[in-house]
Amino acid sequence: MDNSGHQESGLSKSVWSDADFEEMGWHDATVHGLSVQATGKILPHLVLDLDYIVRWVNPVPPETHFSFWVSPATLVFEDVWDLEGDLAFKGGWIPDLEIDSLHRLVPDDGRQDQPLWHIEGHAFELKFRASGYRQYFRQAPTLISQQAMSHAERGGCVFTEVGFS
Template identity: 60%
Template sequence: MDAAMSAGTHPESGLTKSIWSDADFDVMGWHDGTIHGLCVQPGASDDSLPRLLLDIDYIVRWVHPVAPQTHFSFWIAPSTLVFDDVWDVEGDLDFKGMALSLDIDHLRRSAPEDGRGGPQWHIEGHFFDLKFRATGFHQYLRQAPQHAERPVLSHSERGGISFAEIAFA
């Protein structure tokens, strides 16, 4: 493995690192990423808050089509998105007549309106909505990005469902 790959970068996709955090929020984007699994993990002790772990396909880069092609292609990495110290969780699912898929439209962060601390997070999906508070997040890209014609990887391409907090090297 070359030195660039050992540092968690992936030159073909433009990826510069394989572990991200809320400090990187303004340069990240989750649009059309798919959530494959969700886990609420109890806090480390009885008096600590739980964590929210999401197994997602993170779209590292959208690739513009080159004629004669007319559709985007994508560099995608199976990833674990972990929100720490989670509370005030509320959500809604609406899959009436639709295929069951949790595709993200936007992930938003906002200051709390009630002064109780902690940023408010809002994951808006095409057919779901999830709001909560959390102190921050880390995202671990578990594999190097793969080039794909669709914005989602198959179960076998992504190595199944995982909540591992380990980034590729």
């Protein structure tokens, strides 16, 4: 079991899974990269490199803006199938990919072992079946004034599946 955490930000451990789904929230998490990876098994993994907002911090006067505890993380959906999605980049401008919400839905075909996942983003959408997920927080959270880390702060686009210690 992973006991690595970061008390100041409220992060209790550095590796989470679908068993923790009800405690997690991906609103405004920035996606830096996406990969479909062969696993040697029949079904691949869907891997996202993202900046996960561990905690929003209310402004203390005279400040007027929130600050954020943010950690670069690797989100790995296991045994993925029926993957479909949509990207909506119009007008030549490509926005940051930010997650609005992540839903775990009960499929109507009775296959409870393969839930339907739906990632709704501000300029994209993904739907797929997967047996579950693990999310690896690669660095201890950092308190910053924006919702995403810079490329240099987060160590670039990374798909490492190891939590910080």
